[in-house]
Amino acid sequence: MADxxxxxxxxxxxxxxxxxxxxxxxxxxxxxxxxPVLLADGVHNAGDIIATVAALTSSMVSKKPADDDHPYGHGKAEVVASAFVxxxxVLAAFWIGFQSIGALFEPPGQENGLALGAAVISLIWKQALYLYTIRVGKATNSKSVLATAYDHLADVYASLAAVIGIGIGLIGDRFDWEWAGYGDPVAGIVVSLLVLKLAYEIGRDSVDILMERNVATEKxxxxxxxxxxxxxxxxxDRVRAREHGHYIIVDIRxxxxxxxxxxxxHDISRQLKKLIMDYDKDVVEVMIHLNPWEENQRSRH
Structure with missing residues (x-):
C-alpha cells in the first residue's frame, strides 16, 4: 500500500x-x-495547475489512517478532488468555447510554424503524461491520479485541435484559402465539447462514490x-460494497x-474476511454480520 x-x-x-x-x-x-486555440489551451493548463495541486493535497490526506472522527479513513478526500477537477x-470548456466563438467574428489571423511546433510539443508531452498517469491510477486505484490522467486527456484533445487548427491555417495561408483561417477557432469549439463530455464523466463517477453506490455487479x-x-x-443474506476513494469497504450478512x-x-468471520481481502487487494475492511440458520431453512441463495 505504501509503494x-x-x-x-x-x-x-x-x-x-x-x-x-x-x-x-x-x-x-x-x-x-x-x-486563440493555443491561448485558450494555455489558460486551461493554468486551471490544470490548480486541479493538480488539489489532487496532490487530497492524495496526501486520503492516506492518513482512520481516527475517531473518520473511522472509515480519509479515502474520500480523493473523490472530492476528482469532483473539483x-x-x-467545465470552466475550461466554457472558456475555450467562448474564446473560440469570439474568434469566429474577428478577421482570421496569420498562423505561424512556431505556434504549430508548440502545439505538437504539448500534444506529445500530454499524451505521454496521460498514458503514464492512467497506468499508475489504475494500478493504485487512486481517484486523484485517475482524475489527473483524464485532465491530461482533455489537454490531449485541446493540443490535437490546436495542431489541426493551426495546420489548416498554415495550409490556407499557403494557398490563399481565406476560410482556412477559421480552422483554429473551429477546432477550439470542438475541443470545448470534448472537454465538457470528459468533465461530465469524471463528475458522475465522483458523485456515484460520494453517494456510496455499490461496486460493479460482477465484483x-x-x-x-x-x-x-x-x-x-x-x-x-446480503452482500454490499462501496468505494471509499482508493479502497473498498465490504458489508456482508x-x-x-x-x-x-x-x-x-468469530473464526468463520475471520476466514470470510481473509477470503475476500486475498481476492481483492483494494478491500481494506469487511464488516460481517452473522445470522442464525437452522436445518429446515434454505441452505443457500
Whole structure:
C-alpha cells in the first residue's frame, strides 16, 4: 500500500511540474502568435495547475489512517478532488468555447510554424503524461491520479485541435484559402465539447462514490461466489460494497448454524474476511454480520 501511495504521489508531482512548464509555453506562444486555440489551451493548463495541486493535497490526506472522527479513513478526500477537477474542466470548456466563438467574428489571423511546433510539443508531452498517469491510477486505484490522467486527456484533445487548427491555417495561408483561417477557432469549439463530455464523466463517477453506490455487479457476484466456498456458510443474506476513494469497504450478512459457539462464529468471520481481502487487494475492511440458520431453512441463495 505504501509503494502504491508513493507511485501515485510521484505521478501527480510529475504532472504538476509539467503543467507549469506547458502553461508558460502555451500562453507565451498563444500571445506571441495570436492563436486563440493555443491561448485558450494555455489558460486551461493554468486551471490544470490548480486541479493538480488539489489532487496532490487530497492524495496526501486520503492516506492518513482512520481516527475517531473518520473511522472509515480519509479515502474520500480523493473523490472530492476528482469532483473539483471536473468543475475545473467545465470552466475550461466554457472558456475555450467562448474564446473560440469570439474568434469566429474577428478577421482570421496569420498562423505561424512556431505556434504549430508548440502545439505538437504539448500534444506529445500530454499524451505521454496521460498514458503514464492512467497506468499508475489504475494500478493504485487512486481517484486523484485517475482524475489527473483524464485532465491530461482533455489537454490531449485541446493540443490535437490546436495542431489541426493551426495546420489548416498554415495550409490556407499557403494557398490563399481565406476560410482556412477559421480552422483554429473551429477546432477550439470542438475541443470545448470534448472537454465538457470528459468533465461530465469524471463528475458522475465522483458523485456515484460520494453517494456510496455499490461496486460493479460482477465484483459483488464474485464476493458471493467466494462466500459459497465455505461449508459453514449456509445462507447468504446480503452482500454490499462501496468505494471509499482508493479502497473498498465490504458489508456482508450470512447465516451459519444456530448452535455454533461465539468462538466458532468469530473464526468463520475471520476466514470470510481473509477470503475476500486475498481476492481483492483494494478491500481494506469487511464488516460481517452473522445470522442464525437452522436445518429446515434454505441452505443457500
Amino acid at each position: 502504491r501511495h508513493h507511485s501515485g504521489l510521484l505521478a501527480i508531482w510529475i504532472s504538476l511540474i509539467s503543467n507549469i512548464v506547458l502553461t508558460i509555453l502555451k500562453i507565451a506562444a498563444g500571445l506571441l502568435f495570436a492563436s 471536473a468543475v475545473i474542466l 459483488l457476484a464474485y464476493y458471493e461466489a467466494l462466500l459459497r466456498t465455505e461449508e459453514q456458510v449456509k445462507r447468504i 450470512v447465516g451459519i448454524p444456530h448452535d455454533y459457539t461465539i468462538q466458532q462464529g
